[in-house]
Structure formats: C-alpha cells, structure tokens
Amino acid sequence: MCALPIRKEHRELQPADMMRSFLLYKSACGLAERTMTDYRKILEHFFAAFPDALDFPRERTMEYLAGYSNPTSFNIRFAYLKVFWDWTTAEGYFRGERYPLDGIRKKRPRGRIVQVPESDLKRLLQQPKRSTFAGFRDFVLMSLQLDTAIRPGEALQIMPENFSPHRKEIEIRAEVSKTRVPRIVPLSPVTSKDVERLLSMHHPLWKDAPIFCTEVGGRLKMESYAGYVKKYAAAAKVKVTPYALRHCAAILMLRGGVSAFTLAAIMGHSDLSMTKRYLAITGKDTHREHSAAGVMRMLSDEEQPPARVRKV
DSSP states (O other): OOOOOSOSSOTTOOHHHHHHHHHHHHHHTTOOHHHHHHHHHHHHHHHHHOTTTTTSHHHHHHHHHTTOOSHHHHHHHHHHHHHHHHHHHHTTOOOOSSOTTTTOOOOOOOOOOOOOOHHHHHHHHTSSOTTSHHHHHHHHHHHHHHHHOOOHHHHTTOOGGGEETTTTEEEEOTTTSTTSOOEEEEOOHHHHHHHHHHHHTSOTTOTTOOSSBOTTSOBOOHHHHHHHHHHHHHHHTOOOOHHHHHHHHHHHHHHTTOOHHHHHHHHTOSSSHHHHHHHHHTHHHHHHHHHHHOHHHHHSSOOOOOOOOOOO
8 A cells, every 4th residue: 555645734844844843852852962863864864865755655764774684774763763753643744544664663683792802802991092181081981881881972971070989980860861861870999090080180171071071171072982992992903892892891790790680770771671682692601690599409408518618
C-alpha cells in the first residue's frame, strides 16, 4: 500500500520548516547538545537525499534505511527517524494511513565491543607529555574514563564544583548526563589526586572553565579530544577511541568484581540491556563467580572446604 502524502493540510511546510519546529520541540524537552546535533545531522542527511520525503514518507524512509547494513548505523537512524515521525503524527502534520516504519524493526546488534589488553591501555596512558598542561589534562581525562567508564561528552562538561576531593567523587549533572538523570561517580584515590593537581594548574582568571579545558581556559571540544586520543593511540599502536575507553573500563570493572547493577549505576545506564552485553563478553568471569557462590554446596551434604591462611 502506498503511503499517503504527509502534507494534506500543510502543503506549505517544507523539510526545513519541519526540522526547525521538531528541533525546537526537542530542545524544549531538554535534550543534550550532542543528541540535538545528531538529530540535526541525520534529518539533514535524510531530507538532502530525499527532498520529497514529506510527500512519500514510507517509501523514502525505507529507501534511506536500506542503505545501512551495519546494525548499529541502521538502529541509530531508525530510532531518530521514529521519533521524528512520531512527532509529526502527534502534531497533526502526518495524515497518511500507514506509518512510515510500520513492520520495520531494529536489527540485532553484532555485539562488537572493543576489548583492549591492559598492557596496551598502560602504553596508551604513557603517551601524553605530562610536563605540559594539555598533556597532563589528556592523561587525567583518559585515566578518568578508564576509572569510571564515564561518557567522554559528560567528562568534558564537568565543572570544578562537581568534583569532591574529600569524598573522591564527581557529580554528573542532569543537564550533562545523556539520559538526563544525575548520578554520582566514585573515583579511585589516584584519579582523585590527579584531578586535584589538574585543577591547581588552572589560571585564576579561568572562572567558568570546566575541569578539562583548553590551554586558555576554553571548552575542549569532543572533536579535539578525539583527535588527541587518535594521536596517542597511533603512537602506542593501539586501536582505541574516546568512547572505546568507556567499553574497556566496563569490562575491566566486571572482571575486577563489580556487579552488573553497580556497573549500570556508575555508567548511567537506564536499564541492564547494555550491561548484559558486557557480561556476555566476560563469560569466563561469570563461571568464576558462579563457582565462588557455591549454591549447590550450600544445598548439599558436601562439606565446605576448610578456610586457609596463606600469609601472616
């Protein structure tokens, strides 16, 4: 069945008009700046490829999504277009009898999460020149990511007042968090000390500078940080990106004994779906913890192994 035109009563509206109203609505909803940028890029790309998509929403949406075989790329665009078409329906702009994404489902992710050996991560952290402000900043920023699995976009917006050296923790404000839910992230003593030292290097005139700022107290852009990490990774001969450091941290935490529920809270996950993917990767560790739990030993007549003291 052919989708009916979207502009029956609103034929004067053009894609640019729709995008402007939609983005204004999403901005009023309090979306993160990065998310707003992603919406803008995807919608601009969609309508640039299919200028008549408002008249033929279903056909053009299917044509657009058909160009993405990678599950991750497909799912991102599916999700963003779904929100857009849902909005057009709710606002009364859509008059078609068939929803553009009717019958189309997200693809199952291939579960590709970057795993980097600990030796490679150590070598990566050795690359920044810590005798300079920028080098030490990059070192502390990468260390923070590996210590807390924080999203790079969140880390770049941490202000000095969000850091508590006494409690060794940082606050991820609601307006900074990707999920718009505030959370407290604990720091290891060494990371907390490094953050303190970085703050002591700030110029007194940098009143509104985030912790991880430029050499002149400005905001460090995500693109710039990604470029620095790329440079360090190339020097260390490691394949890693800022977001991959988050994945590495999650896997290391699970292997270090952190529970899935605690990891989800630290990472700011809204549910356990993503955490389960990390658990699947650390399958050997689940066997270890299952064995340590010894449920059947507790329920059987098997004697518990005697406690052993190895060192005094």
